[in-house]
Amino acid sequence: MNNTVDGSFVPAAPMNVLRAYHSATVLPDGDVLVVGGTNGMEPASWLTDGTRGASAQVPWHHLGQGLSGTLSDVERYSPSNNAWTRVAVLPGPRLGHRAVCLESGQVMVIAGSGAVGSINGVELYSPATDQWVAAATLETPRFAHTATLLDSGHVMVCGGNHQSQGQGQVLASVEIYDPVANRWRAAADVPFARMDHTATLLASGKLLVLGGYSAQLNAAIDDASLFDPATGGWSTVQPLPERRMQHTATRLADGRILVVGGADAPFNPGRADAYLYDPQADSWSLGGTMVHGRKGHSVTRLASGHVLVIGDGLSVESGNMTEVFDPDTHEWAIGAELAHARFIHTASLLPGGQLLVAAGLRPGTSHPSYLSSTERLIE
Structure with missing residues (x-):
């Protein structure tokens, strides 16, 4: 492990609202739109595994039921002015949703958990008019799903959990949205029902879905499945070297996929090992080991190519220390130190190459402690 600082974090303007489990989307003009989340929940034990206080994420059976303090507040950040502005609120509060910027420039907010449970509602935000309009709803409500903008401009939603009347159902279902027709259609189910997985668009235009939590096994899985939008079919590729859920999967400049952190079972601490997937060779290799295991983390490929x-x-300590991966050497280095330790935050790469880190939860506390602070990485 090298000791190096690639740039430094400087304080940015704080948000108007404390929040975690929100989304952050970079708009075509370079502003950042932050939507929803939560900033209050009772009882505090929903964030505990009995030993590590707020270090564990909210169990799905509570997240799916909705939480007190679920937000409909929306804020827009201007990098040029270093200022947050509250804009039109969501028609209904939600957290654990997914947000995608469509080719039209609209931001699409998909499903998640509302005040009383998982929802299938989809909303479209127009940055030009500061207005929300309802889009076609998903067939199946869900949270802990993935949403990916395909090369066609369509949006693919995969897996997740449908919480209804206190009962959760981990999903294999896939739906694809056509923004021109404003219509969802069912696609072939993903192999293995799953939640807390990743879906990464490859350079080929195919979608790689990795790991996640299986209710059938009550454990993380190592499955790696590839969706081909051209045929609408799935194929199974080489599995993850280790079972993983709540991880991240990031496409590197050369097309390989870097898998970082996550847990091998519900409520286990984050893993420190990383793996690299080569789509052309359909093979995995070691991607080195971080100083700290990671869960509730963010991963960003910087303009330099470093991650x-x-x-x-x-x-x-682990929430404050950042780590940097060099794809050329496969080595990890200690990165710039955050001013505020955090997790379940968002990290948005701005057009000029700076990185905006926003809100989240403060680790190491015995009860949920939400943040409104934001920071910018200056390389």
Whole structure:
């Protein structure tokens, strides 16, 4: 492990609202739109596994039921003015949703958990008019799903959990949205029902879905499945070297996929090992080991090609220290130190190459402690 600082974090303007489990989307003009989330929940034990306080994420059976303090507030950040502005609120509060910027420039907010449970509602935000309009709803309500903008401009939603009347159902279903027709259609189910997985668009235009939690096994899975939008079919590729859920999967400049952190079972601490997938060879290799295991973290490929990992819920130390991966050497280095330790935040790469880190939870506390602070990485 090298000791190096690639740039530094400087304080940015704080948000108007404390929040975590929100989304952050970079708009075509370079502003950042932050939507929803939560900033209050009772009882505090919903964030505990009995030993590590707020270091564990909210169990799905509570997240799916909705939480007190679920937000409909929306804020827009201007990098040029370093200022947050509250804009039109969501028609209904939600957290754990997914947000995608469509080719039209609209932001699409998909499903998630509302005040009383998982929802299938989809909303479209127009940055030009500051207005929300309802889009066609999903067939199946869900949270802990993935949503990916395909090369066609369509949006693919995969897996997740449908919580209804206190009962959760981990999903294999896939739906694809046509923004021109404003219509969802069912696609072939993903192999293995799953939630807390990743879906990464490859350079080929195919979608790689990795890992996740299986209710059938009550454990993380190692499955790696590839969706081909041209045929609408799935194929199975080489599985993950280790079972993983709540991880991240990031496409590198050369097309390989870097898998970082996550847990091998529900409520286990984050893993420190990383793996690299080569789509052309359909093979995995070791991607080195970080100083800290990571869960509730963010991963961003910087303009330099290096990959920056931020956040963890286990301790203030791991939540404060960032780590940087060099794809050429496969080595990890200690990155710039955050001003505020955090996890379940968002990290948005701005057009000029700076990185905006926003809100989240403060680790190492015995009860949920939400943040409104934001920071910018200056390389």
